[in-house]
Amino acid sequence: MRLLLFAALALGPALRLLAGPSGALAPSGTLVSGHLAHPKSPQVEVAYGYNVLTREAVAVATAQLDGQGNFRLALPGLKAPTEAEFRNGNESTPLFLAPGDDLHLTLDAAKFDETLRYTGRVAAANNYLAETVLKFDVGMAHNPLRQLEASTPAQMRALVDDYRRQRRAFFAAYAARHPVPGIFRAYVRQSADFERADYLLYYGSFHSVRPALNTGALPAGYYDFLAPLRPAQDSALAMNNGQYYGFLEMYGPLPASDPVPTAAALLASTRAQFGAGRSRDLVLARYVYTQFNALDAAQLAPWMATFRELNRDSAMARTLRARYAQAVQILPGHPAPAFTLLNNEGRTVALADLRGKVVYLDFWGTWCHPCLAEIPASLVLRQQFAGRDVVFVYIDVNDKEQKWQQVLAAEHLLGPGGVHLRAPDQQVPAAFQVESYPTYWLIGRDGRIVTPRAPRPSAGAETVAAIEAALKG
Structure with missing residues (x-):
């Protein structure tokens, strides 16, 4: 079983191509059809085009299952052999497709990997992928x-x-x-x-x-x-x-001695391994892109200048420009992105409801070991600020509600000073550009950003000082 883990940042809508079970979409020369028993959801998807920098799907063909669990969809724009992904609910499996393929699959979604079978053109390739998932990936x-x-x-x-x-x-x-x-x-x-x-x-x-x-x-x-x-x-x-x-x-063997390597240093460090092809362009763009995880927009300016000097790929340039524009919006002093989510009692809580208090925002997940390791320090921190104008808001990401509720109780996270919310998708984490977990933010009484990427609870005195400064601000 492969769970779908979507990137936190949405830099542009995917091209979603809708088709009914009869395959009303005009033929493209590449078709995927099939039959599902016990489907996880009433629709299926095939993602077959990706933003090479973010790995987000930018072409997703979608079909509704008919009353018997059948579907048929076309994949417009498939121009070369490619790895793709078939999805139903929270299950997925890799595909290998080429222009002109006509692939048919059958499966019982209750035993997704064990029952997956293909017929038609390139069936042999895709049956191999299904078998290798069982042999090497499951468990x-x-x-x-x-x-x-x-x-x-x-x-x-x-x-x-x-x-x-x-x-x-x-x-x-x-x-x-x-x-x-x-x-x-x-x-x-x-x-x-x-x-x-x-x-x-x-x-x-x-x-x-x-x-x-x-x-x-x-x-x-x-x-x-x-x-x-x-x-x-x-x-x-x-x-x-x-x-x-x-x-x-x-x-990662790129220059580390210079805080902002020159374009010449970056080129020299990548040329030996990646030559002059598109892989080189991607590695250089990724190196700049990863700086967004640790730097704010002001610090990123020289990185963007270096990228502009090196770049030869307009699609990567658009991705980085869009990401940079988002980074500008979450500088200290800007209004924090608004959100409204359900809490652990099923009631809606909006960030605006917390105006007048300093918000220590914690993006986490029960699946994240570093997040769980921070819980004892977080409880101590909450106790230190008990009765003061500080609220600790925990936003759980990529969890089912039952698992989330179980961990809240088992780890004794419920209690005064804490607000527990669950993000059902990536919209809120994406607005805060969360790409690693745990991630912490400090938001002032006026709803404006005080500190992006605030120190963790385990940082002790550093975190206490940051919250005290926010209270005085």
């Missing part, structure tokens, strides 16, 4: 990262290499029995290679911040796995390969 029993903390660099390298060998062997055995197209063979090979690189980068990053593990220094040449990946990078990007994006998420 992650074979995943080498399960042994992350106990492994030396040499042991982790061996585990990761063996995991890739298992994937390759599984595909070789499958391809010997089923006709899979050459482009899909390249896609699978690239997926395994970039997954391996992702895991090795993750281990290197983890190792660098956990010296107490005493697993030995990273050996010379540890990162030699990067060089062989270079020829496949632009091809993987063109196919929207999810494993390639995972690799890019972990790739």
